[in-house]
Amino acid sequence: MADLAANDPVLLTTSDGRPLQEALAQAQSKAKWRAFMLVAPLLAFILITFVSPIVQVLHQSVYNPKFSENMPQISAWFDQNPNGTEPDEAAYTALVADLVAAGAAKTVAVAGERVNYEMPGTRSLFTKAGREAKKLQPPFMESLTKLDENWASPELWGVMRRVSHAYTGDFYLAAVDLERSPTGSIQQVPENERVYVNLFVRTFALSAAITFMCLLIGYPVAFLLAALPMRYASLLMIMVLLPFWTSLLVRTTAWMVLLQGQGVVNSLLVWAGIIAEDQRLVMINNLMGTMIAMTHILLPFMILPLYSVMKPIPPSYVRAARSLGATSWTAFRRVYLPQTIPGIGAGGLLVFILSVGYYITPALVGGASGQLISNLIAFHVNKSNNWSLAAALATILLASILLLYWLYDKLVGIDKLKLG
């Protein structure tokens, strides 16, 4: 029948002679339209709150018009004259005209800030020139460099040329501790300014460690949840979920109370005589504090997917393995464990992704050594206002998570992911 239809070009029609496909589309269109209208609010919500911010972050990471918008004439000069052209009087005229206009519009500091990202210490050069530019007389090359000899610096001109393009990959370079040398080649930043690569590595290593700890602790708990009779299991489930219902800040603060030098844990240890008064353990404001608090906070995200995978596994599998001659360890390793891999994958991926982007807990209990890349992103959003760099860092983070997801799909298969 199927073969017949495929070989036969005769168009099927309805009893009143309309083409069947058209009739079907018509009959279904109303239902389709209604279905679409039902999901439309959700679709719009996702577009506005999820897709569009991500697109804008991506855009922000390569787009910074602070210089080009506020200094249009000198930007135009850079466009007309190829790289390597010595700045002539026309260039200086354009520059001074921009400085005058931007000084009046109070935007010269914005342009200066963009240059300052690349060449520290130049911000005040611009603000000062913004104030003084209207008094300058031609020839501007002479009068501007007289105002401040730094205006003749080839490095400054090189930087201005670069930032005159609103679209740039420089923020990505900065995000991996690279910069452009005055000659334009890419080089590493000085050793004492390298921070991001180090932090990316630390973030991923710590996230992996937290994921592992969560698995180590969460697996037996999830097993117990799945194996216990209902009334005990629901009690245990409430205990697992309780942290979920408590504010993140409260939980983190509770850890501060527990772990600090004069905190509960240390005081107990001293009281029990396990450590001396002057040997109090340092468990907070460092990597360890971040690890302990985050493991606790993220634990439910490991337990719940594991539980949802373990719950439907009947005990007969392990029994079958045992009856076939496997020791309890072999039965676990060969039969039970492989069946929980979808849960391990889901929980692991969830915990890893969440911890890679975690911010509040490391900020509160991480001290200096427990800081993660997200703390630096927050720093650039909230404090230094270098949003483009923050966006570049966030994009790298997002890309590495997508890479991880892709790897997971290749190695385990995404269809094997079971979130609940």
Next chain:
Amino acid sequence: MKKLLVLSTALTAVSFAAQADVTVMSWGGAYTKSQVEAYHKPFTAATGINVISVDSDNPAPQIKTQVEAGNVSIDVGDVEYADAIRLCDEGMLEPIGMDVLPAGADGTPAADDFLPGAVTDCAVATIVFSTVYGYDNTKFPDAKPTTMADFFDTTKFPGKRGLRKGAKANLEMALMADGVPAADVYATLGTPEGVDRAFAKLDTIKSDVIWWEAGAQPPQLLADGEVLMSTAYNGRLFAAAVAEGKPFTTVWDGQVYEYDLFVIPKGAPNKDAAMEFVKFATSTQALADQAAWIAYGPARKSSGALVGMYNDGKTEMAPYMPTSAANLGNALASSYEFWVDHDGELNDRFNAWLASN
């Protein structure tokens, strides 16, 4: 993206903006309380305009974010000097200017009444505050630290130190502890060698430092015994010591003082009321009143004479003021010129230093 990021802030701010109330963003804790008592309550009593107080770890970046997004909910912000200059340069603030400010209570014109540099194009200083360090007396039965060098000396005083997470003030203090005279600090810090020297000094205590971010944290760290000594805003140490009776001592050697200023963000929803508020709050009496609540020096000379007792009625304020002669022995006025230019660069360096092991 900025629009979207501030969307939530803006939405919560709608209710504020709808009324003709003045929204003031400040630093929280004992400091905000002093402002509420000395500015907000009398202002509402005098004008009938309500003042809404919003807390922040640092209002300046939030002002910048809101103005860039074109969605401003703050009417008045309390910022540090370098930030006031920077925001003003970038056109993010409403101009205020000396001419609108009232003369002092004794008739001195505003231009002469305010301390030098206290009024800029877009900002009016209210107080002089200082970053100092303090300690818990009970932890030092014998020798007590007295100098900035002592703070960095973990051999003489082994134990944890609290420092603000950021480059500003820490680098200056490190240089002073390393023997640089206050007068030469910014000249030294302006050279790469000077920066290296400051970080090298910080390196000596790095493993002992607990970093704080909000002004309310250091007194808490001291009270909990988490740190042996900590840098702090002097008013916070005062509030803990005098108002709460904590056994804290403030060490003034090597203090770094600067102005705190009121600014009005460009596009503030209630600009006129905000202007009235700033004029009221920076009047002689309001500034003098604030000193009864927290140990920050008033930015008007004419207020000085009116500063008397702390609100407990028995504590003389003068010894707790950063600007009192006894405390200025080895003191450094924070340089906004320096920080306006080097904030980004030095904080990048600071972050890198912090993240390295």
Next chain:
Amino acid sequence: MVASSPNDAFVAFEHVQKSYDGVQLVVKDLNLAIGKGEFLTMLGPSGSGKTTCLMMLAGFETATNGEIKLDGVNINEVPPHKRGIGMVFQNYALFPHMTVGENLAFPLEVRGMGKSERDAKVKRALDMVQMGEFANRRPAQLSGGQQQRIALARALVFDPSLVLMDEPLGALDKQLREHMQYEIKRLHESLGITVVYVTHDQGEALTMSDRVAVFNDGRIQQLASPSDLYERPDNSFVAQFIGENNKLPGTIESINGDHCTVRLANGEVIDATPVNVSEKGAQTLVSIRPERVEFKTEMMPEGAHTIDAEVMEFIYMGDLFRTRLRVAGSDEFVIKSRNTMGQRMLRPGEKIKIGWAPQDARALDPM
């Protein structure tokens, strides 16, 4: 083949008791001897303790009291993997993440068998259940019947002398179930293994078993061959659990060796064989199989009492006629007659007389 005493039994339960909660016994003083090569079925309603017994034998549950012996050795303390007992589970319990071949190789692998020997054994086991081509499939790709065969092959591949089966055919449809019953029976006979089979399906039990142990309330109610069980039930529970059964409550009117008369509720007297009633005046439940009831006077056994009956319903079932009667005040009396040539079809409302041979009416306990 049938073990007559615990001493020559291959599997023996001796005074086994089991309690899960310390309050109630699920298995009460179980004594059972299973001979080598025997096919023994534990039959009973759910909650009767049969599965618990199987699990104790497999080693997944421990006996609270008593001894379980395998080949004369007490195995109470032997962990399941050292018992060497093959087991087929209710839902097959084929490992879903392994192929059929890997499933079968698993018991050989954990025994440390070399690869070539393993492959040969797996192939042989698959061929035995006619599943030779399916070694590389996953269990989820197989039908229920195919999975059942694989489960069977896996339980047999390591040559256990005892195989336990826990309702293995419960998930199959009727036709497949019947087919698999013969298949299992065939394997049992050709391999000479001992099988302990748990089911709640009496048809299955009767078809396959050498002996059937009927469980109820934690005890074995009767242990007998299928024919004994059907024709000579020891008590009312067994009589009603196995096959269709008419029951007539009454009191013993007279008792004389293996013959008694019973007075029914409406005063009529019938003949019966006393089984577990002993004295005159005792309450009893007389049990008569529907196919042993006669209504044609010419076929009536000699000397039998007849009683009145009224036809309530007549059902034509093809090979059988099923007629429901009102007898001694009850509407539930059923007779079955074969659709032989000239067989009468009774009509509702018709009044007839019915009777039976006294040995077919068993006077049992009143329950």
